[in-house]
Structures are given as C-alpha cells and as structure tokens.
Amino acid sequence: MSTTKKRNISVVGPNEFTGIKLKEPAEYAAGLPAVKVALQHAFKEMGVVKSFHALSKMNQKEGFDCPGCAWPDPEKPSRLGEYCENGVKALAEEATHKKVDKDFFAKYSVEELSNWSDYQIGKSGRLTEPMVLKPGSIHYEPISWEDAYSLITHELKKLESPNEAIFYTSGRSSNEAAFLYGLFVRAFGTNNMPDCSNMCHESSGVALSETLGIGKGSVKLEDFDEAQVVIVMGQNPGTNHPRMLSALQKCKENGGKVISINPLEEAGLIRFKNPQQIKGVLSSGTSLTDIHLQVKINQDVSLLKLIIKKLAALDKEKADVFDHKFIKRYTHGFTELLQDIEQYSKEELLELCGVKEELIDKVVAVLADNDKIIICWAMGLTQHKNGVENIKECVNLLLLKGSLGKPGAGTCPVRGHSNVQGDRTVGIMHHVSPVLNKSIENVFNFSPPNKEGLDTVHAIEAMYTKKAKVFVALGGNFLSAASDTKYTAEALQNCDLTVNISTKLNRTHLVTGKTALILPTLGRSEVDEKNGEQRFFTVENSMGKVHRSKGLMKPISNNLKSEPEIIGGIANAYFDTGHVVQWKSLSENYELIREKIETVIKGFKSIEHRSKGTGFYLPNNVRDLDFSKLPNQKAQFSICSLPKHKLKKDEFVLMTIRSHDQFNTTIYGLDDRYRGVYNERRVVFINSEDMKEYNIEKLDIVNLTSHYDNKERKAINFLAIPYNIPKGNLAAYFPETNILVPYNHFADKSHTPISKSIIVRIHKV
Numbered sequence: 001m002s003t004t005k006k007r008n009i010s011v012v013g014p015n016e017f018t019g020i021k022l023k024e025p026a027e028y029a030a031g032l033p034a035v036k037v038a039l040q041h042a043f044k045e046m047g048v049v050k051s052f053h054a055l056s057k058m059n060q061k062e063g064f065d066c067p068g069c070a071w072p073d074p075e076k077p078s079r080l081g082e083y084c085e086n087g088v089k090a091l092a093e094e095a096t097h098k099k100v101d102k103d104f105f106a107k108y109s110v111e112e113l114s115n116w117s118d119y120q121i122g123k124s125g126r127l128t129e130p131m132v133l134k135p136g137s138i139h140y141e142p143i144s145w146e147d148a149y150s151l152i153t154h155e156l157k158k159l160e161s162p163n164e165a166i167f168y169t170s171g172r173s174s175n176e177a178a179f180l181y182g183l184f185v186r187a188f189g190t191n192n193m194p195d196c197s198n199m200c201h202e203s204s205g206v207a208l209s210e211t212l213g214i215g216k217g218s219v220k221l222e223d224f225d226e227a228q229v230v231i232v233m234g235q236n237p238g239t240n241h242p243r244m245l246s247a248l249q250k251c252k253e254n255g256g257k258v259i260s261i262n263p264l265e266e267a268g269l270i271r272f273k274n275p276q277q278i279k280g281v282l283s284s285g286t287s288l289t290d291i292h293l294q295v296k297i298n299q300d301v302s303l304l305k306l307i308i309k310k311l312a313a314l315d316k317e318k319a320d321v322f323d324h325k326f327i328k329r330y331t332h333g334f335t336e337l338l339q340d341i342e343q344y345s346k347e348e349l350l351e352l353c354g355v356k357e358e359l360i361d362k363v364v365a366v367l368a369d370n371d372k373i374i375i376c377w378a379m380g381l382t383q384h385k386n387g388v389e390n391i392k393e394c395v396n397l398l399l400l401k402g403s404l405g406k407p408g409a410g411t412c413p414v415r416g417h418s419n420v421q422g423d424r425t426v427g428i429m430h431h432v433s434p435v436l437n438k439s440i441e442n443v444f445n446f447s448p449p450n451k452e453g454l455d456t457v458h459a460i461e462a463m464y465t466k467k468a469k470v471f472v473a474l475g476g477n478f479l480s481a482a483s484d485t486k487y488t489a490e491a492l493q494n495c496d497l498t499v500n501i502s503t504k505l506n507r508t509h510l511v512t513g514k515t516a517l518i519l520p521t522l523g524r525s526e527v528d529e530k531n532g533e534q535r536f537f538t539v540e541n542s543m544g545k546v547h548r549s550k551g552l553m554k555p556i557s558n559n560l561k562s563e564p565e566i567i568g569g570i571a572n573a574y575f576d577t578g579h580v581v582q583w584k585s586l587s588e589n590y591e592l593i594r595e596k597i598e599t600v601i602k603g604f605k606s607i608e609h610r611s612k613g614t615g616f617y618l619p620n621n622v623r624d625l626d627f628s629k630l631p632n633q634k635a636q637f638s639i640c641s642l643p644k645h646k647l648k649k650d651e652f653v654l655m656t657i658r659s660h661d662q663f664n665t666t667i668y669g670l671d672d673r674y675r676g677v678y679n680e681r682r683v684v685f686i687n688s689e690d691m692k693e694y695n696i697e698k699l700d701i702v703n704l705t706s707h708y709d710n711k712e713r714k715a716i717n718f719l720a721i722p723y724n725i726p727k728g729n730l731a732a733y734f735p736e737t738n739i740l741v742p743y744n745h746f747a748d749k750s751h752t753p754i755s756k757s758i759i760v761r762i763h764k765v
C-alpha cells in the first residue's frame with residue numbers, strides 16, 4: 001500500500017452560533033403547533049402528496065413501523081393517524097427526495113464536508129449508491145457492490161484474529177437483518193458486537209436481569225389504563241416518546257396519578273393537548289403531572305431511599321403499606337433492605353436529593369395507598385456511574401409494593417431506537433450466551449466463539465490501541481454517538497477499513513479508517529421487493545411485542561440493497577461457498593430467516609401468527625411471576641449505595657440531553673420548542689443563582705471543560721441560558737458535548753458512558 005497522507009478532518013464540526021431566539025418554555029406539549037411543525041418538516045422533505053400517502057401507512061397494520069422510537073402501537077390505531085410530531089420528522093428525514101450521489105461526492109471532499117454542521121450533513125439527503133474512500137484520497141468514488149464485498153473480504157482475511165474486527169449495530173435494523181448479522185459475525189469468529197444499547201439501556205438490562213430475571217420491562221400498553229400511579233423518571237416523553245403522552249392521558253382519565261422525577265420540569269409532562277382528538281386540540285388539554293420532584297442530577301437513589309424510608313415507617317404503624325404476602329412469597333432480601341435504610345438519616349437524604357420534604361410526603365402518601373404502580377424511565381437513570389443501581393432502587397420500590405405481575409403495574413424502561421430491543425432478542429450482543437450458542441450449533445452446524453466480545457467503550461479502546469483494525473457498522477453514527485469524540489475519532493482513524501451500512505450521510509462517514517466504504521440501504525418506509533414480490537420484516541417494540549413492518553414508498557434509488565442482502569453479500573464473499581450456511585439464498589428470503597429465528601430464539605411464534613400481522617408477545621417471566629432462574633428462585637431486593645460526587649467549589653454536574661428537534665445524532669432542526677430555545681443548539685442551561693454567583697449574564701458565551709484523569713477536555717462556545725434547573729447542575733445538548741465525556745468513565749457493570757453526570761467547569765469567554 002502507498003504511504004498515505006493524513007486527511008485534514010474536523011471531527012467535531014463548526015462551533016459557530018446560528019442566531020438564537022428565546023421564548024418562555026412551553027406550557028403544554030403537542031396540540032396544533034405539533035401538527036403544524038410536523039407537516040412543515042414532511043412537506044419540505046417529501047412534498048405534499050408523498051407526505052400524506054406515507055403518513056396514512058405509518059404504524060398501521062398493513063404499513064411500516066415508525067422509524068423513530070420504540071413506543072408500542074395501540075391495538076386499535078387512531079383514524080386520525082397513529083404518529084406523533086417527532087415520528088413525522090423521523091419519516092421525513094428518511095423519505096426525503098434529496099440525494100447524496102456520486103456527483104455530490106465529486107463536488108465535496110470529506111475534508112470540506114467535515115466542516116459542515118451535523119445539521120447540514122444530515123440535510124444533504126439519502127445515500128444512493130455504494131461509495132469507497134481510498135487510502136489518501138479525500139473524495140468518495142463509486143464502487144460496485146461486488147467490489148465492495150471483495151474489499152471487505154480482503155481486509156477481514158488479512159487480520160491475524162477475528163477479534164481484530166468490530167461489528168457495531170444501531171437499533172433500527174429489523175429482526176431479520178440483526179439475526180443474520182449476528183450469525184455472520186459468529187461464523188466469522190468473534191463476539192465483538194457492540195451496539196447502541198451499550199450507550200443506552202444496558203444499565204436497565206443488567207439491573208432487571210439481576211433482580212427480576214429478564215432484561216426487559218414487564219408492562220404492556222394496556223397497563224397504563226389501569227395504573228393508579230405512573231412514575232416517570234429521567235425521561236422526557238414529550239420530546240422522545242410523544243405517543244406515550246396518550247397513555248398517560250388515559251391513565252389520568254381513569255383516575256390515575258402521574259409523578260415525575262426530573263431535574264427539569266419538562267413541558268411534555270405538564271400538560272398535553274392530544275392531536276389525535278379534536279377536543280385535545282381545541283381545549284386546554286389534559287394536565288399530566290400531579291407531583292413533580294425536582295431531583296438533583298444523579299440523586300435518584302437518595303430520593304428513592306428517602307421515599308422507601310418514609311414508607312417503611314408508615315408500614316410499621318399500619319402494616320399494610322408494603323405487600324407482605326408478595327414480599328414473602330416472591331422476594332429475597334427484604335430484611336437486609338430495611339436494615340440498610342436505617343443507616344441513612346432523613347436530613348442527609350433530603351440534602352442530597354435537593355427535593356422539598358412536603359412534596360416527598362405527598363408522593364409517599366400516594367404510594368402508601370396504591371399498589372398498581374408503573375415506573376417508567378430512560379436515559380436520566382441509565383447514563384450514570386451507578387446507572388444499574390438507579391434501576392435496582394426502582395425495582396426495590398416495586399417489590400415492596402407488590403407492583404409486579406399484575407395489571408396496571410410493573411417496570412417500563414422506555415426504549416430508544418425502534419428495534420433496539422428486537423436486535424438484542426435475536427442475538428446482537430457482545431456477551432456469550434451458552435444457550436444461544438448451543439442453539440446456533442444445533443441449527444446451523446457450526447460452533448460460535450465462546451470468548452466474550454467487546455462492548456462499545458472497549459471497542460473504541462481496542463481501535464485506539466490498534467488491537468482492532470476493521471470496523472463495520474450496521475446503521476448508526478458511531479463517532480458522534482460515542483463518548484470522547486476526539487479519542488473515538490482517533491480510534492476510527494487508526495483502522496485499516498471502516499464500513500458503514502447507512503441510509504443517510506453522517507459524520508462517521510467522514511472520520512474514517514484508511515479505506516472507507518458507504519453501503520447504502522433501503523429505509524423501512526421503502527418498498528423492499530424481490531422477483532416482483534414484496535417482502536416485509538419484523539420488529540419488537542418497547543413492550544416485547546413482535547410485529548411486522550412493510551414499506552410502501554418507491555426507493556430513492558434502484559442501487560440500494562436491503563440490510564439482509566448486504567449482510568448476505570458480505571458473508572457470501574467472505575466464505576465463498578465454503579460454509580455450511582447458504583448465505584446468499586438465506587439473505588434474500590426473509591421467510592426463511594424467520595424460520596431460522598423461530599428455531600434458534602425462544603418464544604418466536606409460527607408463520608401463522610406472523611402473517612396475520614397482528615403480532616405476538618415474547619415470553620416474559622415477570623408477567624408470570626416466575627423467578628425460578630434467580631438465586632433462591634426469588635426476585636431480588638438490592639442494597640444500593642449513595643452516588644458520590646465530590647465537587648470542588650467551581651464544579652458542576654452536566655447532563656447531555658436531546659433537544660426537541662433531533663433524533664440522537666440526526667439534527668432535524670435548530671429549535672427546542674418546549675424549552676423555549678429557537679435556532680440554536682450551542683446553549684447551556686444554568687440556574688440563575690449560579691449565574692449570579694459566577695457573574696454570568698443571560699446569553700454570555702461560555703466554554704465548558706472536564707478534567708478526568710488529569711486530562712482537560714474542552715467544548716467551546718455555548719450561550720448561557722437561565723433555566724429552572726437545580727443549583728450546581730447544567731444541561732446541554734449531545735452530540736455537541738460528547739467531547740467532554742471521558743471514554744473510560746462508564747457505569748459499573750453495564751459500561752454505559754456517564755453522559756448524564758459529567759463533572760465540568762464553566763468559563764466565561
């Protein structure tokens with residue numbers, strides 16, 4: 001290979017401001033503004049006719065699953081449409097008529113594109129043909145599918161061990177694609193399968209598996225109708241799971257109470273005007289949150305301990321606050337939990353969590369009297385050093401109240417990507433599952449590797465230290481999603497080959513290995529046809545229900561392939577017919593893949609169920625109150641320690657959150673309507689008393705630095721916004737602030753980066 005010049009790539013993009021406008025934070029979510037904004041996005045990207053056509057099929061039985069979040073569809077979809085503002089934005093982003101083709105890449109070099117913002121990069125359009133970036137070159141050029149597969153084969157065969165390759169997965173892939181990918185990676189010989197879950201709900205998976213025996217939630221959508229109390233913790237459903245607001249609305253209409261626990265009073269949790277109901281749009285809407293506990297960042301354990309302590313005191317008096325029958329029959333560790341609670345004083349816990357005692361007492365009163373309790377949570381709990389313990393403390397509360405395995409109660413980790421849960425179910429994981437390996441061996445006649453693979457943070461480290469040399473991504477935007485942007489960039493740039501199977505251009509296509517490939521794939525809204533027959537695939541929603549999804553739009557280019565076909569193409573080229581699996585034919589026939597999934601993965605039902613399109617629930621031991629796989633055959637109480645943040649005088653705790661106009665690293669627009677910030681993403685939300693103390697005025701420009709392991713990391717140019725956030729806490733958007741998150745600081749056990757509790761300093765410029 002020739003000696004190659006290093007490309008001059010900007011790994012974080014521009015830091016300039018875009019022209020901020022501020023308004024008051026919104027007082028309700030959805031309503032007419034949501035409908036208006038949604039349609040504006042759709043019309044702009046897809047045109048009017050295509051927009052209405054597509055929207056009439058989204059989340060309907062004969063249509064396609066929304067490419068946004070994983071919130072389930074109701075059994076009877078609304079005739080006014082079963083989608084939300086941000087689902088429409090997700091669709092518009094995918095179904096845009098703009099194209100990124102060979103002319104685009106001839107015009108713009110990767111060096112030039114890397115100076116565009118993520119917003120500009122994303123808006124340039126859909127990828128339409130396979131492209132290669134050759135060593136030393138700064139322009140992508142077209143390559144045939146066959147040549148692309150040979151190039152991958154060549155690089156994979158050069159490796160000294162299969163463990164020198166990394167195979168990442170984002171959560172939008174179908175069950176069929178993910179299953180085939182996992183099968184290929186294992187046949188190739190490694191378990192290096194990091195996935196976006198590692199940065200997302202891994203803490204939930206670990207905590208729930210250890211306490212309840214399954215890494216998924218236990219509630220179904222219908223449970224919200226019956227719940228007496230829904231606690232929403234560390235989650236911003238108004239923006240990230242808007243259709244969940246309809247479920248909360250129903251709960252309220254049936255007399256239930258909603259408690260939110262969040263350092264921010266998110267607009268989506270205050271009041272909701274349901275755009276699927278005429279009265280919802282015209283009236284003042286439904287008030288959602290009954291009690292808001294403004295906890296300090298990462299002090300949920302202190303708060304929950306105090307709630308449990310107060311409930312325990314009441315239970316001593318009345319003996320019917322906890323469900324003692326349930327505790328005795330189904331749980332282990334109750335006495336130890338009560339003993340542990342004793343050692344903390346009320347004053348200490350109050351001080352740590354920062355919540356007013358009278359509000360906590362209100363919550364305690366509600367919890368004392370009710371036992372149909374659902375706890376919902378998302379990234380506000382998982383992305384901390386003690387992410388796993390945050391969730392275990394929630395499980396403690398549910399176990400005390402017997403709020404599991406009955407209607408209207410249970411655990412509800414609200415998933416991110418639309419099929420992130422399904423990908424895991426069908427085998428995307430870096431862990432070794434002896435059961436899965438045995439099953440694959442029986443069905444496919446080869447032995448999968450039994451060495452633990454690398455998760456996201458360790459994959460980055462392996463690439464950085466040149467222990468891994470090939471990086472393949474099935475979707476996602478690894479560079480911008482992962483922590484420590486500069487370190488991750490160097491890691492990717494150290495690779496010999498980086499391959500991205502993607503729908504849209506993103507920064508990971510620009511920050512690459514010596515050679516890079518872009519393999520463009522069909523979006524889930526597009527028709528997927530083979531020999532004149534239309535194929536469908538399946539996905540699993542946040543509540544463990546598997547259902548089908550069938551695209552209906554004309555593909556943006558006729559040079560796209562489906563994800564299973566691309567994986568089959570790579571596998572076929574690599575094994576060159578010398579393997580027991582018939583990769584090509586398997587990858588083209590999704591029915592056949594589904595048959596294999598059925599035989600390998602427990603709980604997948606027969607074709608009969610699938611073809612009817614109504615879907616089926618996967619097995620869930622918590623729903624059946626079966627804890628036989630756990631120690632003592634019981635659900636486990638856990639003793640969790642208090643999170644410790646020894647802050648120096650000028651240090652803050654920063655949470656990196658999503659604005660209303662983004663899907664992870666895809667930036668739909670520059671507005672965060674509910675928080676009152678328009679046309680700007682480079683902002684930091686700060687308490688006004690802190691501003692006074694540090695002599696910072698509204699809209700002053702500040703820089704943020706973090707100082708882990710004696711290394712300064714710096715993110716520059718943020719506008720200070722006074723906001724209702726606890727003192728000592730800050731909030732800013734990701735991915736702009738990922739540069740501050742040290743790659744080697746992550747949650748115990750789950751290894752999820754600490755994206756919600758980064759210790760930083762703020763510097764006025």
Ligand SMILES: Nc1nc2c(c(=O)[nH]1)N[C@H]1C(S)=C(S)[C@@H](COP(=O)(O)OP(=O)(O)OC[C@H]3O[C@@H](n4cnc5c(=O)[nH]c(N)nc54)[C@H](O)[C@@H]3O)O[C@H]1N2
Binds near residue numbers: 234
């Ligand atoms: N439109 C849209 N939809 C999405 C996404 C998107 O980017 N855009 N992303 C998808 C994905 S992959 C995911 S994982 C989900 C993410 O969904 P969320 O988890 O709702 O997303 P975040 O913006 O990270 O919000 C975290 C929330 O937790 C709060 N929080 C932060 N730290 C703490 C804490 O220590 N304690 C408590 N109690 N609260 C805290 C924040 O104030 C914020 O309200 O959404 C999915 N859906």
Ligand SMILES: Nc1nc2c(c(=O)[nH]1)N[C@H]1C(S)=C(S)[C@@H](COP(=O)(O)OP(=O)(O)OC[C@H]3O[C@@H](n4cnc5c(=O)[nH]c(N)nc54)[C@H](O)[C@@H]3O)O[C@H]1N2
Binds near residue numbers: 481521523755
């Ligand atoms: N600081 C900070 N960092 C975070 C988080 C945070 O809260 N704070 N959240 C974390 C979380 S929860 C997650 S899940 C990760 C997200 O990490 P990723 O899943 O890696 O990132 P996304 O931005 O969702 O990926 C978007 C890209 O996916 C591709 N894509 C979209 N649809 C499809 C499809 O159907 N098929 C294929 N093959 N490709 C497609 C497009 O090319 C698009 O550019 O980020 C994590 N990073």
Ligand SMILES: [Mo]
Binds near residue numbers: 196415
């Ligand atoms: Mo996520």
